[in-house]
Amino acid sequence: MIVTVVDTGLLLGPCPFRTIPSAVADVLALREAAGFDRAVAMGFRSLLYFDPIAGLEQDLAEYESLAEWLHFYAVLNPEFPQWAELLQRASADRRLVAVRLVPALHHYALDAPIVGEIVGLAGELQLPVNLMARVFDDRVAPRFVDQQVPSMQQVANFLTRCGETRVILSMFYFSELQALPVDWASLPNVYVDFGCCKPNVASLDQLRQWFPLQRALFGTGAPFYYWQGSRLGLAGARMHDEARSGILGRNALEVFAWD
């Protein structure tokens, strides 16, 4: 069986807190070691710059030579005046495959009307919306980073309002996902990235019991986070190979509408 591997959660670019190996040569080496065919990344600049478009442009420029297989989330802060331009920019550039919302760091409410507006417009533009719970482990984020993960009730309300727009949840912990007061079966456009979710000894074995595996994705957070453990976790989990290969890549082809 030929397995397509898509890492849906790389964290690239200059991290302000420690040096991470994310130069072009490092990313090429990571790809060779991890064996992924495509990847979707978020650059620290597009997340942290005052002007997220300027940050995103730098990310795209730095990794231009990898554009054939390396895609990016367009991190969108609803309080930024040109969010609509950024959305249009994302829909017009094949390197940008989804909008990413990071309310934990940009500090806005998920039930704000503008968030609904963004989700609706993204849907019209056929862009998935990625909701990232966190960037840093809650316990060891730098002390001056005020990371406020939305409550699971807020997340549940957000999901039920998203309608036809494809939504991806990333960097939620297993304990949070299992506590979400939602019926996953009734949210057919919601995908979850389980690659960086703090599983316990049985989490991945039991995943099929509560989540539809055809909507599970796998992003490791590399190179900010270790990748091989997460991949080994999936390799060792008790599930059918067909489901495993879907999580590793096939499901991502569907959510990003790649051939």
Added chain:
Amino acid sequence: MGLIEELQRFRVIDAHAHNWSLFADTAYLSECLDRFALRGIVILSNLTGGYDPTPKEIVQSNEDTARLRDAVGERILPFCYVNAAYPEHALAQIDYWGGQGFCALKFWVSQHATDERTSVVTEAALARGWPVLYHAYYRPHGEAPPNEAPPLEIAELARRFPQGQFIMAHMGAQFEHGLRAIEDCANVAVDYAGSINENGAYQLGLELLGPERVIFGTDLPGADYYVNVGRVLELDVDDEVKQLVLAGNIERILQL
């Protein structure tokens, strides 16, 4: 070679696990030992009694560890759990369980490492030739358990007993802080057990401490075995170094 096959090339001992939650089920724990092909697993108690266990709860915890060892066999490496806030009781526990095949001491969060009572208990454990595994956390966020020891306290304790062997758990949580705190204490090894998964922890540990002071552990069952062991496999180091981390160092420390 697949990832699982790569893992199977190594001998692995998990030097940090607990018999609580899913591992309160002995059959499931045994099944996991087989499934993961672990040569051994250090059991650090089920932490009955929470942050400040009573003597009765400490006894219950150690008895549960002993029952597990008796049921599963020699792959269980039992550590004696104590609360140094009750020093006489802790000393008696060390004495008793030392005669029952326990092989090391475990401190969690019920006493600071700088507490004089901790030193008394530590001295008794070291006198038996036991290493001391100490939970240590540097917490930039959230409220710490009142008597939790941060890494700098572990360094202070280790300097007080330079002949003793210590293991600082979790690399102190925030790995740059934790590793720098004990860098100069040659008698302190570290594990990176748990769900914090930040790339660079093992690399910095090996760079600052050398390959003989970095130990593999998982914090099972609260963390995933494969996720933890994969961090070691990912390292760009010789297989000999990986083997030291995955088993050799804890074998030497516990004289297995």
